[in-house]
Amino acid sequence: MSLPKLFIAAALVLCAHANAQTTSSTAGALVVVPAFGEVTHANDQATAAFAVEEQDKDKTAAASRVNQKMKQGTEIIRREDPQASLKTQGYYTYPIYPEQRPLDGAAVSRPVPVGWRVGQYLEVKTTNLANLAKTTAAAQNVMSLNNLRFGLSPATLKQLDERRIAATYLNLNERIASIAAAMGRKPGDAVIDTIDFEGSGRYAEQAVSVTGARMMAAKTAPEVAEPTFEPGETTLQMRLVGKLKFR
Structure with missing residues (x-):
């Protein structure tokens, strides 16, 4: 076998050995992964x-x-x-x-x-x-x-709740893939043990953004002039914690 081929073969053996060590060192590792999801919608109520x-x-x-x-x-x-x-x-x-204003010494009447x-x-x-x-x-x-x-109206809140759950779960999978890559493992090696949608944090309060909601008073008209309103938008947030193990 030529010298270059010997170098290539040795490198492959070392790489396989390193991967085997990484897999062995992270096997059974418990990883806690926080995830975050957010959806925004124009106010409709x-x-x-x-x-x-x-x-x-x-x-x-x-x-x-x-x-x-x-x-x-x-x-x-x-x-x-x-x-x-x-x-x-x-x-x-x-x-x-x-x-x-009672006088000095005077009795205070009811x-x-x-x-x-x-x-x-x-x-x-x-x-x-x-x-x-x-x-x-x-x-x-x-x-x-x-x-x-x-x-937001109840119907819109229900739709957004479904969307923010999906967005939060997607973020969890993305972070698992990133963590697996950093550990030299494949995402498929990770087995999710627990998903806690309220353990790391409860549902965030709805943040309502109202921009420029104001009233414009009439100057000379006998009736009240129409005010100007800006409904703004609402952002709903969710956090979860996923616990997973590497095989």
Whole structure:
């Protein structure tokens, strides 16, 4: 056999010996692999909090105006967005007391209300974002908008949950392949023992990004001008831990 062929044969023997040593040294090794998945989707649901509040010396008069305005506002919202879901959040009646500055040594008498503050809240959920600005402006003629947040509808959340599970599992397989290559092993040598979708971390909170959601007040028009809303998007995250052994 020629000298070059002897060198090649020796190199192959050394390589095989090294691979055998690597396989032997990592056989039965337990490897813990964290994985991460993320999906993003445009928000398709809005939750608005409307309110009506009145003040009057006469509690009955204040309550009557609140009841009338809330009824008008509810009818407006149902007319503008028939598919919206409405829910009464609360009704309150508070006395208004005068400011009292007791004189030195004078007895403090029990305060007597000088008026009453009456109010009611209404929560509105809708997926009709195209008509949201118009609906809000119409309702603001008799009600105030106290809060607005965007998110994902239940149907969209279900679809995204399936996608983020698949994305997280794909990331696990990709990392297993990278780890196997670094250990000089084949991905097929790894046998998954455990997959824990909540052990390394729970489901991440939904991060809702609302960009520029604002209201533009009318200057001279008798009715409220339509506000401008940017629904933004929601990012759902998931972490898992996989435990595997190399044969």
